[in-house]
Amino acid sequence: xxxxxxxxxxxxxxxxxxxxxxxxxxxxxxxxxxxxxxxxxxxxxxxxxxxxxxxxxxxxxxxxxxxxxxxxxxxxxxxxxxxxxxxxxxxxxxxxxxxxxxxxxxxxxxxxxxxxxxxxxxxxxxxxxxxxxxxxxxxxxxxxxxxxxxxxxxxxxxxxxxxxxxxxxxxxxxxxxxxxxxxxxxxxxxxxxxxxxxxxxxxxxxxxxxxxxxxxxxxxxxxxxxxxxxxxxxxxxxxxxxxxxxxxxxxxxxxxxxxxxxxxxxxxxxxxxxxxxxxxxxxxxxxxxxxxxxxxxxxxxxxxxxxxxxxxxxxxxxxxxxxxxxxxxxxxxxxxxxxxxxxxxxxxxxxxxxxxxxxxxxxxxxxxxxxxxxxxxxxxxxxxxxxxxxxxxxxxxxxxxxxxxxxxxx
Numbered sequence: 001x002x003x004x005x006x007x008x009x010x011x012x013x014x015x016x017x018x019x020x021x022x023x024x025x026x027x028x029x030x031x032x033x034x035x036x037x038x039x040x041x042x043x044x045x046x047x048x049x050x051x052x053x054x055x056x057x058x059x060x061x062x063x064x065x066x067x068x069x070x071x072x073x074x075x076x077x078x079x080x081x082x083x084x085x086x087x088x089x090x091x092x093x094x095x096x097x098x099x100x101x102x103x104x105x106x107x108x109x110x111x112x113x114x115x116x117x118x119x120x121x122x123x124x125x126x127x128x129x130x131x132x133x134x135x136x137x138x139x140x141x142x143x144x145x146x147x148x149x150x151x152x153x154x155x156x157x158x159x160x161x162x163x164x165x166x167x168x169x170x171x172x173x174x175x176x177x178x179x180x181x182x183x184x185x186x187x188x189x190x191x192x193x194x195x196x197x198x199x200x201x202x203x204x205x206x207x208x209x210x211x212x213x214x215x216x217x218x219x220x221x222x223x224x225x226x227x228x229x230x231x232x233x234x235x236x237x238x239x240x241x242x243x244x245x246x247x248x249x250x251x252x253x254x255x256x257x258x259x260x261x262x263x264x265x266x267x268x269x270x271x272x273x274x275x276x277x278x279x280x281x282x283x284x285x286x287x288x289x290x291x292x293x294x295x296x297x298x299x300x301x302x303x304x305x306x307x308x309x310x311x312x313x314x315x316x317x318x319x320x321x322x323x324x325x326x327x328x329x330x331x332x333x334x335x336x337x338x339x340x341x342x343x344x345x346x347x348x349x350x351x352x353x354x355x356x357x358x359x360x361x362x363x364x365x366x367x368x369x370x371x372x373x374x375x376x377x378x379x380x381x382x383x384x385x386x387x388x389x390x391x392x393x394x395x396x397x398x399x400x401x402x403x404x405x406x407x408x409x410x
Contacts (some may be wrong), residue, residue: 006290008257012200014142014228017086017110019056021203021260022228026291028261029281030057032090034274037067037074044077046274051085052327053275054282054293057261059088059113062098062105072104086110088144092118092151096131106139111203113144116188117151129188133195143192144203147185148234149177149213156180178217181206186225202227203261207234211249222258231259238267243280250284279323295322295339298353298360305365306345314363314390315343321394325401333405341397342375351375359400361393376400 013023021028031050035043037060047058062068075087089109091098096119099106112132119128136143157180164176171179185204193199204227206217214233222229231250236242246264253259262284264277282293299315300306318341329336342357344350346365354360354375361384363372372384374396384392 006255006257006288009222009229011226011228011260012202014200014203014260016057016088016142018084019086019110025260027254027259027285028056029054029278029285029293030059030088030261030263031055031274031278031281032059032263032265033061034268037061038064038070040070040073040077043070044074044081047074047078047085047087048081048083049275050278051083053278054326055085055275055278057086057088057111059090059263062089062091062095062109065098065101068098068102068105071102072108075108088113091115091132095119096128096135099132099135106135106141109141111142111144112136113146114188115146115148115151116184117147117153129191130195133192133197136201137196142201142203143197144205144230145185145188145192146205146207146230147181147188148207149181149209150234152177152180153184156184174213178208178213178220181208181217182221182224185221189225189227199227203230204228205230205232207232209233209235211245214249215252218253218258219256228260229258230261230263232263232265234265236265236267238269242266246280247284251288254285254288254290292337294326294337295341295358297322298340298342298344298357300345300349300353302345305348306363307366310389311343311345311363314361314393317390318343318394318397321397325398329401329405332408333401334408336401336405339401339405355379358404359397361389363389 008024011022013025014021019028033043033046035046037043043060050058062071087109088111090113092115114132116129119132160176160180164170185206189202189204192202206221208214208217218229218231231253233246233249236246250262262281264280266277266280268274268276285291286293286296297315297319302312340357342354342360344353344362347362347368350362351373354362355378358377360375361372364370370385372389373380374382374384374393
């Protein structure tokens, strides 16, 4: 099914800095730093890396006075380096205090994330939620009211569990918990509007860590409101588990037209690259035909016909090369993100798959002639031989980009 045939759920348009969420706008990929925000240099560096990878919004933790004091400096550093990605402040227990005490922080952020389950919980001297909403209104900032089942308002849960217990046919506890998530989000949004927040300045999310729970919650939530919706599993996990779980949950919802922005909450390997979560989010959207971010590489899995690892190495090097070139190509060439490249390992499907791609190479399998035909836009263009096939094919790909895609006007 192409993007044109997926009917998107009607939702309000919310402007976050320069990025539009909802209202039929393309689904936005966002991410979150894992640096100490008080370390402005390290945080700015990671934000730039995430933005260059394609993150269209970047969320940062604002949890201490030291962190809040450095937000404006981080924004300034990014602007000086030509990085205009909008920043979202992630607030919890003391967000109302930090936004009040550090007005330059409140101004520098493009959006505030508020968790109604724990923002200022158990405080009696003030109303933290009201203070945060009033600050957002004062600085004309949208908010994401982000409910998480790991920090759900326990008073609300107890109330709904009690009501459920009095029913003639009580529901399962898990079903009541899902309903409590939705109730918390919708009641908090209604309260924000009562305080003066515009309807089209609110984004909602209900984060859970199980695939079926996420699907059930968002299906119901999407039927009960027209707010822009932020999708993502919370604590998705590490490695293939996190990728598979996030893909399984988000793909179902996106196919049903639900969701305006996504974040893939992967636990990185020790010392791992934070940008992986951006790439996974992009690839979910691109493989579904919803958006295009970077040229896609088709490669065969290999079998007994392809005992050499050369085609695997070439596929990996080409994919890495395309990713590395995209920040430059994206600014220079229009439409290059739609390019497809095929790296195939033997004669069985190699020529056919290569012809279907913009550029394809069919490498020799075990026992085949040591020649690698290259196909460009469905036609055989040349045959590569020798020890420099990888370098020559990479050069051909680069030349195809320069000669095929229209240069953007500066």
